[in-house]
Amino acid sequence: LKSPYHGGHLEVVVGPMFSGKSEELIRRLNRSIIARQQVAVFKPAIDDRYHAAHVASHSGQLTPALAVGNTAQVRQHLDAGLPDVVGFDEAQFFDAGLVPLALELADQGVRVVLAGLDLDFRGEPFGVMPELLSRAESVEKLTAICMVCGAPATRTQRLIGGQPAHYDDPVLLVGASERYEARCRVHHVVMR
Ligand code: ADP
The missing domain is CATH 3.30.60.20 (Wheat Germ Agglutinin (Isolectin 2); domain 1)
Known part of the structure; x- marks a missing residue:
């Protein structure tokens, strides 16, 4: 007997600044929160410390998030238990460990939603984004x-x-x- 599909997958939302990536991330996560799914949201911290923060869109919407210095801190946080959905904002600023982490989460049945800049200010692919785009089940370019x-x-x-x-x-x-x-x-x- 085959086990049922657990729903784990990667969704990536990209585009330039002001394209509504954070709005779209917040929209997707809010639907899960309303449906009482467990949702954890991470964003890169300016400093190295783990602290409570928000994902904010330029139009003023907010969702609670944890600011982290690196993906190791995300792993530490998730050691307490896996949520149904994990969101990452400003994914382009995370270290290379984001790719294996996102894949492991998806393999374990977590819906992973990543928002970030596909291109830097020079118009060049930004950090870990190319690899995330290749590996995602769903890609939306805004x-x-x-x-x-x-x-x-x-x-x-x-x-x-x-x-x-x-x-x-x-x-x-x-x-x-x-x-x-x-x-x-x-x-x-x-x-x-
Ligand atoms: P991103 O996360 O992609 O930077 P946000 O979700 O934070 O985008 O913000 C999108 C919002 O930015 C839009 O809803 C609009 O209010 C505002 N905005 C400012 N400048 C522009 C622009 N040139 N084109 C579109 N939206 C803009």
Whole structure:
């Protein structure tokens, strides 16, 4: 006799900044919460410490989450028991351990929902995202609205002091005058 399908799988939601990834993650997780499923949500912490936080969308929606310094902390947290659904926001900032962790969870019957940037500010694949996209059962690519022409925006424009950032700038930049805009392919500019 074959055992029934346990429902474990990976869902990935990607797109540029402002495309509604966090909104979509919150929408998917809220339905599970309403159905009284156990849901755990993780996001990367700016510092190394594990603390209570929220996943927030640019439009102001919130869902409780745990901020973690790395995937080892996610594992520690899940050692207490597996929820029905595990969500990850800003998945692009997690370490490479996110891929085996997500796969193990799915194999154990957990629905894993990951939201993150598919491309960095240069338009290059971002961190662990390519591998997650390949391995996911479901992939949704969202678009924002290009701030220059109004076309669907698939890229994130980084502006430093109002000017397009340089290709060689670090992917992670702690700076005062840095700003991001959603842009289409034509209006996404990277200085070389
Ligand atoms: P993401 O997680 O992809 O950055 P969020 O879910 O946090 O996106 O925010 C999406 C919200 O951002 C939209 O509902 C809208 O209110 C706002 N927004 C700001 N700029 C734009 C833009 N250029 N195109 C579309 N939405 C935008």
